[in-house]
Amino acid sequence: MLTGTCHCGDVRWALDSKPESVTACSCTICRRYGALWAYGHIDHDIQVSGPSKAYRRKDGGAIDFYFCPRCGCLTHYIATGPGEDGKRWTGVNLRMLEPDAIADLPIDHFDGLDTWDDLPRDGRTVRDMWF
Numbered sequence: 391m392l393t394g395t396c397h398c399g400d401v402r403w404a405l406d407s408k409p410e411s412v413t414a415c416s417c418t419i420c421r422r423y424g425a426l427w428a429y430g431h432i433d434h435d436i437q438v439s440g441p442s443k444a445y446r447r448k449d450g451g452a453i454d455f456y457f458c459p460r461c462g463c464l465t466h467y468i469a470t471g472p473g474e475d476g477k478r479w480t481g482v483n484l485r486m487l488e489p490d491a492i493a494d495l496p497i498d499h500f501d502g503l504d505t506w507d508d509l510p511r512d513g514r515t516v517r518d519m520w521f
């Protein structure tokens with residue numbers, strides 16, 4: 391299990407298992423947040439606790455971004471509605487982890503700005519972005 395917390399410790403999430411990669415997305419929100427994502431479903435393989443606030447983009451959007459109202463860290467996002475399986479798609483911001491936990495994971499670059507496609511892996515790992 392991996393457990394991430396915001397800087398002040400009020401908001402925390404737990405991910406059942408270590409992901410095989412992390413995702414960096416170039417969309418208008420993710421590039422501002424600088425988030426590195428891993429995915430799952432809230433209350434299934436992802437648990438979140440603590441008081442958070444949500445941000446939803448003005449033009450709608452299918453997910454709410456959650457942040458700590460005290461220290462401002464973006465901790466996770468949750469789909470605004472369930473998928474066909476009844477679960478709500480969730481992303482956790484892996485930057486809330488201690489670096490060693492994920493330093494060796496490869497980065498998947500997702501072009502959320504233009505093509506909505508995964509770009510080919512370029513060999514970079516979290517260590518290359520983070521240290």
Ligand SMILES: [Zn+2]
Nearest residue numbers: 396398458461
């Ligand atoms: Zn906090």
